[in-house]
Amino acid sequence: MENKLKKVDLIFCKTCQDDIEVVKKALKRNPDDIINEIIDSGLKGRGGAGFPTGLKWKFAKAQPSDIKYVVCNADEGEPGTFKDREILDQVPTKVLAGMAICAYCIGAKEGFIYLRAEYNFMLNKLNQIVEEFNSKMKEVGLNFEIQIRSGAGAYVCGEESALFESIEGKRGEPRNKPPFPTVVGLFGKPTVINNVETFVYTAMINHLGAQRFKELGTQDSRGSKVFSVSGDTPKAGIYELELGMTVEDFVKEFGDGDTKAVQVGGASGHCVPRKKFENTIIGFEGIPTGGSMMLFNSSRSMYNVLKDYLEFFTEESCGQCTPCRVGCQQLLKGIEAVKRGERPASYLEELKKLAQTMRIAAKCGLGQSVANPFISIVDNFKEEIIY
Amino acid sequence: MSNYMVNLKINNIPVSVPEGTTILEAAKKLNFRIPTLCYHEDLSVAGNCRVCVVEQVGARLLQAACAIPASEGMEILTNSNKVRQARKHIIELLLSEHRADCTECYKNGNCELQDLAHEYGVNQHLFIDLARKRNYTIDRSSPSIIKDDSRCIRCQRCVRTCDELQGVSALAVAYKGEHQKISTFFEHPMFEVVCTNCGQCINRCPTGALIEKTYIDEVWDAINDPNKHVVVQTAPAVRIGLGEVLGYEPGERVTGKMVTALKLLGFDSVLDTDFTADLTIMEEGTELLTRLKKALVDKEKVALPMMTSCSPGWIKFQEHLFPNLLENLSTCKSPQQMFGALAKTYYAQKRGIDPKNIVSVSIMPCTAKKFEANRPEMRSSGYQDVDYVLTTRELGLMIKQAGIDFMKLPDSPYDNIMGESTGAAVIFGATGGVMEAALRTAYEIVTGREVPFRNLNITPVRGFEGIREATVKIEGCLPEWSFLEGVELKVAVAHGLANAKKLMQAVNDGILSYHFIEVMACPGGCLGGGGQPIPTNLEIRKKRAEAIYAEDEGMPLRKSHENPEIHLIYQDFLGKPLSHKSHELLHTHYIPRKRY
Numbered sequence: 001m002e003n004k005l006k007k008v009d010l011i012f013c014k015t016c017q018d019d020i021e022v023v024k025k026a027l028k029r030n031p032d033d034i035i036n037e038i039i040d041s042g043l044k045g046r047g048g049a050g051f052p053t054g055l056k057w058k059f060a061k062a063q064p065s066d067i068k069y070v071v072c073n074a075d076e077g078e079p080g081t082f083k084d085r086e087i088l089d090q091v092p093t094k095v096l097a098g099m100a101i102c103a104y105c106i107g108a109k110e111g112f113i114y115l116r117a118e119y120n121f122m123l124n125k126l127n128q129i130v131e132e133f134n135s136k137m138k139e140v141g142l143n144f145e146i147q148i149r150s151g152a153g154a155y156v157c158g159e160e161s162a163l164f165e166s167i168e169g170k171r172g173e174p175r176n177k178p179p180f181p182t183v184v185g186l187f188g189k190p191t192v193i194n195n196v197e198t199f200v201y202t203a204m205i206n207h208l209g210a211q212r213f214k215e216l217g218t219q220d221s222r223g224s225k226v227f228s229v230s231g232d233t234p235k236a237g238i239y240e241l242e243l244g245m246t247v248e249d250f251v252k253e254f255g256d257g258d259t260k261a262v263q264v265g266g267a268s269g270h271c272v273p274r275k276k277f278e279n280t281i282i283g284f285e286g287i288p289t290g291g292s293m294m295l296f297n298s299s300r301s302m303y304n305v306l307k308d309y310l311e312f313f314t315e316e317s318c319g320q321c322t323p324c325r326v327g328c329q330q331l332l333k334g335i336e337a338v339k340r341g342e343r344p345a346s347y348l349e350e351l352k353k354l355a356q357t358m359r360i361a362a363k364c365g366l367g368q369s370v371a372n373p374f375i376s377i378v379d380n381f382k383e384e385i386i387y
Numbered sequence: 388m389s390n391y392m393v394n395l396k397i398n399n400i401p402v403s404v405p406e407g408t409t410i411l412e413a414a415k416k417l418n419f420r421i422p423t424l425c426y427h428e429d430l431s432v433a434g435n436c437r438v439c440v441v442e443q444v445g446a447r448l449l450q451a452a453c454a455i456p457a458s459e460g461m462e463i464l465t466n467s468n469k470v471r472q473a474r475k476h477i478i479e480l481l482l483s484e485h486r487a488d489c490t491e492c493y494k495n496g497n498c499e500l501q502d503l504a505h506e507y508g509v510n511q512h513l514f515i516d517l518a519r520k521r522n523y524t525i526d527r528s529s530p531s532i533i534k535d536d537s538r539c540i541r542c543q544r545c546v547r548t549c550d551e552l553q554g555v556s557a558l559a560v561a562y563k564g565e566h567q568k569i570s571t572f573f574e575h576p577m578f579e580v581v582c583t584n585c586g587q588c589i590n591r592c593p594t595g596a597l598i599e600k601t602y603i604d605e606v607w608d609a610i611n612d613p614n615k616h617v618v619v620q621t622a623p624a625v626r627i628g629l630g631e632v633l634g635y636e637p638g639e640r641v642t643g644k645m646v647t648a649l650k651l652l653g654f655d656s657v658l659d660t661d662f663t664a665d666l667t668i669m670e671e672g673t674e675l676l677t678r679l680k681k682a683l684v685d686k687e688k689v690a691l692p693m694m695t696s697c698s699p700g701w702i703k704f705q706e707h708l709f710p711n712l713l714e715n716l717s718t719c720k721s722p723q724q725m726f727g728a729l730a731k732t733y734y735a736q737k738r739g740i741d742p743k744n745i746v747s748v749s750i751m752p753c754t755a756k757k758f759e760a761n762r763p764e765m766r767s768s769g770y771q772d773v774d775y776v777l778t779t780r781e782l783g784l785m786i787k788q789a790g791i792d793f794m795k796l797p798d799s800p801y802d803n804i805m806g807e808s809t810g811a812a813v814i815f816g817a818t819g820g821v822m823e824a825a826l827r828t829a830y831e832i833v834t835g836r837e838v839p840f841r842n843l844n845i846t847p848v849r850g851f852e853g854i855r856e857a858t859v860k861i862e863g864c865l866p867e868w869s870f871l872e873g874v875e876l877k878v879a880v881a882h883g884l885a886n887a888k889k890l891m892q893a894v895n896d897g898i899l900s901y902h903f904i905e906v907m908a909c910p911g912g913c914l915g916g917g918g919q920p921i922p923t924n925l926e927i928r929k930k931r932a933e934a935i936y937a938e939d940e941g942m943p944l945r946k947s948h949e950n951p952e953i954h955l956i957y958q959d960f961l962g963k964p965l966s967h968k969s970h971e972l973l974h975t976h977y978i979p980r981k982r983y
Contacts, residue, residue, distance in 0.1 A: 154563060171560060176434040176454035319541065319567025320435040320560075323473075326480035326517070329565050333515045350513065357476040360449045360469070361440050368448070 006242040008216065008224040011200055012090055019097040022207045023104075024140050029206075031061065031105040038202055041210035042222030047073060047158075047195030048265060048290030049365065053202060056192055059182035060106040063190035070103045070111040070144075071167075071186055071193040075151050075158040077116055078266035079312060080292035083226040084196040085119055086238050091200065092126060096133045096146060098199025101206055102192050103144040111146040112186070114163050117153040155316035159364050160185075160193045162318065173318045174364035195290070197226055218244035221283030225291065231263075232256050232297035246286075248277040250293065258297040261380070266292035267309040268369035271302070273380040302381035306335065309373045317366060324367025327358040331374055335385055345386045348378055395461035410441055410452040410463055419465050422474065422503055424481075424593050425542035426453040428924045429910065430551055436542050437477050438503065442467045449473055475507050483514040485594070486523070486537035494595035497921060500540060501594075528576035530761045531584035531600060531754040531917075536568055539596035545569060545588035552910055554885035555704065557582035569596075572983040581707045581983055583884065585700035585908045586754030586778075586917015599754045599918060602775040603785055609746040609775070610653040617746045618734065619654040620726045620805075621645060623661055624752040624816030624913035625779045627934035631920035631927075632783025633793040638930030640938055643798020648786050649750075650799060658734075659801045660749065661808030663725040664815045664824070666956070667697065668947035670973055671719045671821075672829040673964035675903055676868075684870045690714035692879075692894065692901040695821050697721045699759035700908030700917075702977060704884050709891050710979035715904075718974040722815065723749050723756055724765050727772030728972040729805065733960045737804055742768060748775045750782045752816070752916030755908065764975050778918025807952035810843075810938070810945035817935045818882035818912035819848035819855065822905040826859060826878070828948045833861060833868040843945055849936075851911065851925065853886035854879060856901075877901045883910040 010016070026034060039054030060068060072095060076084040088095060099111045113130070115123065127148055134145045149167050151157050157166045161175035164186045185191025194202075201223065205213050213223045221243035230236050233254045251259045262272050264280075264287045272280050272287065280286050282293075296305060310332035317324045334351045337343040355371035362368045378385055391406040397414050404413045409432075414421050425436035434454030441452045444462035449470065452463075464470060482504060489495045504511070523537035541560075546569060549558045557580050561570040571580045589597045609617050630639035649657045674693065681687040696702060696717040705712060720728070726749070731742035749756065753776075759765065760773040777785070786793055801807070811827055814820030823845040830838040838845060838859070847857035859876045879901045881887045887906045893899040909915045911928035914935060944950060961968050 156563070173560075176432070176451065178455065313564075315564045317564040317567075319563045319565070320433070320543070322435070322437050322477050322480050322540075325541070325564065325567060326484050326514075327476075329517055330480065330483065330514045333517070337515060353472070354476055354480075354514075357473045360447070361437050361473045361477065363435060363437065363451070 006216070008240045008242055010204055010224060011087060011094070011197070011226055011240050014091060017094070017204070017207045019093040019203065020136050020140065022097050022203050023100045023137070023142065026101045026206050027104060027140060027142060034101065034105050034206060035061065037210045038205055041205045041213045043198070043201050043205060043213065044221070044284060045195055046197035046201065046225060046290065048078070048288060050284050050288050053194060053198055056182060056194070057102060057105050060190045060192045063183060065190050067187075067189045068106050068108040069186040069189055069191040070099050070106070070108045071163070071191055072099055072111070072113040072196055072199055073158065073160065073163060073193055074119065074196050075114050075116045075163060076119070076196070077155040077158045078268060078290055078292055079309075080228060080230050080263070080266045080294045081290055082228045083238050083291045087196050087200060087226065088119070088126065089122055092129050093133060094200045094203055095196050096130065098194075098201070098203040099146060100137055100142060100144055101202060102194070102199070104142060106190070106192055108192070109143050109145070111144060112167055113146060113148045114157070114167060115148055115150050116158075117151045120150055123148065123150065154318070156318040156364070156366055159366060162364070163193070164191070173320050174366075176363070197291070216242045218281075218283060218285065220285040227289070227293050228291045229254050229293050229295070231295035232259065232300070233295045243283045245282055246278060247272050247280045247282060250282060251277055251295070254293070255295055256297055259295050260298045260300070261296045261302065263292070263294040263296070263305070263373070265289035265372070266294070267312055268366070268372055270372050271376040271380060302377055302384045303335070303339065306373060306377045306385065307332065310335070310370075313366070313370050321363035321367060323358045323362040324370070327354055327362070327367065328370055330354060331370065338386060348382065348385065352378060393457055393459045395457050395459070395463065397463045398465055404457050406456070408457050410450065410455050410457055411439060413457045414452065414463070414465055421452045421465055422506070423453055424499055424503070424540065425544060427544050427591050429591065430544060430547040433543055433547065436481075436540070438474055440470060440473050440477075441465045442470050471507070475509055478503050478507055478509050479511070479513050481540045482509065482511050484517050485540060486518045487511060492538065492595040493598045493601070498595060499593035526577050527600065528578035529582065529584060529600065529758070530578070531757040532577055532582070532586060532589060533598050533600050534577055535596050535598070538594045539569055540594055541567060541569065542593060543569070544591040544593065545597055548587045548591045552587055552883050552885055553583070553585060553908070554888035555581055555583055558588060583700040583703045583707075583908060584755040584758040584917075585884065587909060589754065589917055590919065590921055590923045599778050599781070600757060601781055602757075602777060603781055606748055606775050606777060606785070609748070614744060615746045616655045616740050616744050617653070617748060618656045618658055618730050619649055619748045619750060620658050620660045620723070620730075621649070621750045622723065622752055622816070622913060623664060623813045623935070624916060624919065624931070625750050625782065627816065627914060627931050627938065628752055628779045628919045629783060632780055633786060635794070637927040638934045640934050642938070643800075644793060644796040646801055647796045647799040648791055648793060651791055652785060652789055654748070656802045658726070658805045659808050660722045660726055661812035661815070662805045662950070662952060663722040663729065664812035665809055665947035665950045665953050666725055666973070667719055667722050668811060668824050668828050669953060669957075669964045670969060671695070671717050672825050672832065674717055674719065675825070676829060676832065677965065679902065680870065683874075692904045693717055695905045697815065697821055698755070698906065698908045698913075699753070700755035701884065701887060701906045703755065703758070703980070704887065704908065705891075706977055706980040707982055708888065709895065712891065712895065713977045713979065716977055718976065720765075720973055720975045721756075721759065723751060723776070724759060724772055724975070725973045726805065727760070727765065728767045729956075731768035731770050731772060732972060733956060734805055742770060746775070747773050748777065749773050750777050750779065752779050752913045752919045753909075754778060754917040756918070767972050780918060780920060783920070804952060804955070807950055809947055809950050810940065810942035811947040813938045813942065814935055816913045817849070817932045818907050819850070819880045819905065820912060820935070822848045822878055822880050822903070824947055825903070827946045830859065830861070831946065831948065833865065833871055834863050835865050836863065842940075844936075848878065848880050851929065853883060854881045854890050876903070878903045878905070880905045882907045882912050884908050
């Protein structure tokens with residue numbers, strides 16, 4: 001059974017590549033070739049949304065602008081996700097190499113790492129590494145400098161346009177889209193913003209070739225991915241796994257024998273109940289994840305799980321748009337009222353309709369994705385919510 | 388806007404619009420109104436209330452029509468079931484956070500949220516009432532503005548107004564999530580922050596979260612007190628705005644009806660701020676010429692450019708943000724305060740009334756005037772010079788309360804004394820008007836001839852450009868003014884404090900230099916004041932401006948120095964401009980304030 005689940009050692013391998021050499025190799029290539037190879041590899045963004053990385057770079061390259069930016073999203077705020085911390089701690093130069101290659105491809109001279117406030121413990125070390133890397137880039141002839149910007153603790157700043165606002169010194173609130181970041185990004189300039197892990201894979205693809213990456217995963221979900229496993233599991237931790245496994249495969253490896261549900265993709269992801277383990281693929285053909293996998297066993301109240309998530313969103317909504325700011329509060333107060341018997345069980349149907357409105361009418365991904373846990377938990381664990 | 392056209396369909400009807408046009412504007416072209424709350428024509432687009440969401444065929448997400456540009460081949464549905472359900476939900480959500488006791492609300496009947504709730508037939512009780520349980524603050528610290536968070540829908544129009552139009556940012560967004568609110572610097576009370584009391588936020592608040600502090604009841608009490616002699620003055624811009632509250636389209640001149648109504652309300656004497664506007668021109672024009680003489684002849688160090696001082700929002704702005712330029716402000720009080728000081732001195736003497744029994748009320752297009760009347764400097768009559776300041780909106784409400792059928796009223800003339808005025812005074816109500824009135828008089832004092840513009844209309848200082856400049860060459864001076872011969876008088880006009888800020892920075896940095904600058908705090912000048920009827924937009928302000936200039940052209944006298952009552956007051960009471968008595972009653976000083 002275990003062989004169904006392929007563990008991979010690409011990301012954290014410290015001897016597999018010399019990151020400066022990887023950049024040097026890239027500098028000898030035509031940017032279009034690099035971008036085409038990334039497109040060919042099928043790499044999709046590892047932050048959770050899964051936009052094809054090569055296309056993003058291509059769009060940014062096509063923009064006629066003297067100033068462009070490369071931004072690394074290290075605002076790893078999704079509950080249950082802690083893989084970017086490990087990547088930045090263990091193999092930071094792989095991330096920097098990915099950023100440098102991106103800068104070379106799109107024509108950017110400046111890069112930013114937006115580091116979540118809670119990761120400030122690594123700021124000094126990381127600054128030092130970035131400084132060394134910057135001077136190495138000068139040596140190899142790439143005019144590109146990276147700076148680190150520290151977040152201030154808001155979950156919403158992981159949303160790319162809110163992140164830009166935050167770097168610009170403004171209140172971290174998502175912008176209207178379009179225009180998208182590749183057209184109007186940081187400081188109004190064309191910008192590629194990728195997740196920490198995504199940059200590592202771009203460097204890796206440049207080093208090992210698209211073929212090696214494509215050998216892993218499925219049609220829609222190429223390659224491997226780093227997972228943060230937490231909850232009721234004897235093996236909590238960080239694992240790089242090939243994409244395309246079912247939740248069943250995953251639970252066999254990581255469950256404690258009593259797993260009743262897996263929350264795939266963190267608080268903003270979907271809850272998969274035991275009866276759907278077998279038919280649910282972890283990946284873009286099934287349920288995508290930025291890495292968070294939370295296991296719950298039968299001792300857990302799914303009402304409490306949902307309440308916890310909703311409290312989180314009620315607090316972490318930026319508050320600017322109505323569906324998210326008020327919707328989150330209503331979903332939370334709503335299930336509490338149902339639990340206390342102040343509203344009938346049928347009120348859950350009204351709340352699901354509200355969640356649907358939030359999914360299509362909220363301004364950014366935060367408000368849009370609250371419906372994911374809400375509907376999947378209410379639908380699959382209705383009794384636990386009501387009684 | 389681009390010349391490139393994009394073709395799309397809205398509700399299955401094809402339409403071509405220039406690239407960059409939003410879905411909202413494109414729909415308007417086809418006469419489909421899409422509801423909005425956070426959108427305002429005067430402001431940047433926020434896209435945060437989400438009431439304007441529309442369906443784009445084939446797209447997973449609904450789109451905010453105010454924020455999303457139309458694109459080629461787009462198919463938009465503005466009224467599908469999906470859209471209606473989402474909109475209804477959004478309005479219901481807003482109501483659940485809103486203290487919706489509409490009958491107690493000052494904005495009842497003029498509330499955009501109320502209108503939408505009615506239009507969409509919402510169920511106010513579908514969701515749990517969040518407003519009742521919350522500890523909302525109602526900030527009544529300011530003499531001008533009440534900020535009631537329990538009615539706030541967080542559309543941030545006020546925040547954008549204060550930042551984009553006024554450059555003040557007294558209001559900003561604080562906290563996040565359920566705690567997100569519109570607040571001030573460290574949540575200090577409105578009275579203690581950089582707020583200029585301009586009231587532009589009130590003009591753009593879709594609900595009753597920002598309203599003026601009303602003094603209607605106090606005024607009724609005064610009117611009904613037989614021992615009080617209640618005088619009322621009306622500012623230039625009220626006569627072209629009041630109609631909008633009482634059933635007229637924007638741009639209607641209702642001067643005569645307004646005077647009749649005020650008499651019917653029971654005011655003992657209905658007088659005109661325009662009289663002291665003319666007086667301001669005499670004092671301020673003389674002050675300018677005196678400063679120029681000191682600079683050019685006596686080579687004294689005097690503060691130039693001189694800046695106008697009629698707009699109390701602008702004064703407080705300067706006190707906060709450019710305290711180093713306070714000497715540049717004319718020392719003239721605003722027409723309201725000149726009137727107040729004279730009502731309890733000159734008027735009281737002439738009419739033989741004990742000033743302690745005079746209650747002085749002013750009707751202003753302005754909320755900052757409420758603050759101004761309360762300034763400790765404004766007691767030169769020995770009493771508070773102006774007791775109560777009402778906005779145009781408050782006067783409209785009083786007329787409604789009295790059951791007066793305003794549209795059917797005959798016209799009446801102002802009472803005397805202090806009721807006579809000229810066209811120069813009327814144009815104080817529009818941006819550039821004080822400048823134009825001052826030039827009409829100053830030029831004639833210096834040269835003995837009329838200002839060399841056709842029909843006295845100094846068009847270069849008119850209009851709605853944020854900052855305007857003009858140069859007037861002085862030629863053929865009278866002997867006593869010969870030092871001005873050939874001088875090119877450089878003037879500038881700014882309206883809206885964000886424009887004033889730009890101009891002040893340029894002046895401060897020495898990039899631009901002028902002799903005389905007019906600033907009005909509000910966009911369009913007083914006609915767009917924070918006490919004027921709601922709604923406001925550029926089109927409405929343009930109509931009000933046309934009415935102001937038409938009023939000017941219709942006046943028999945159009946130059947302040949020709950006002951016979953002005954001659955009378957100098958002859959009988961003040962002596963001459965800048966006399967000792969003038970200084971005592973008509974001039975003031977300013978105080979530096981902190982920057983936040």
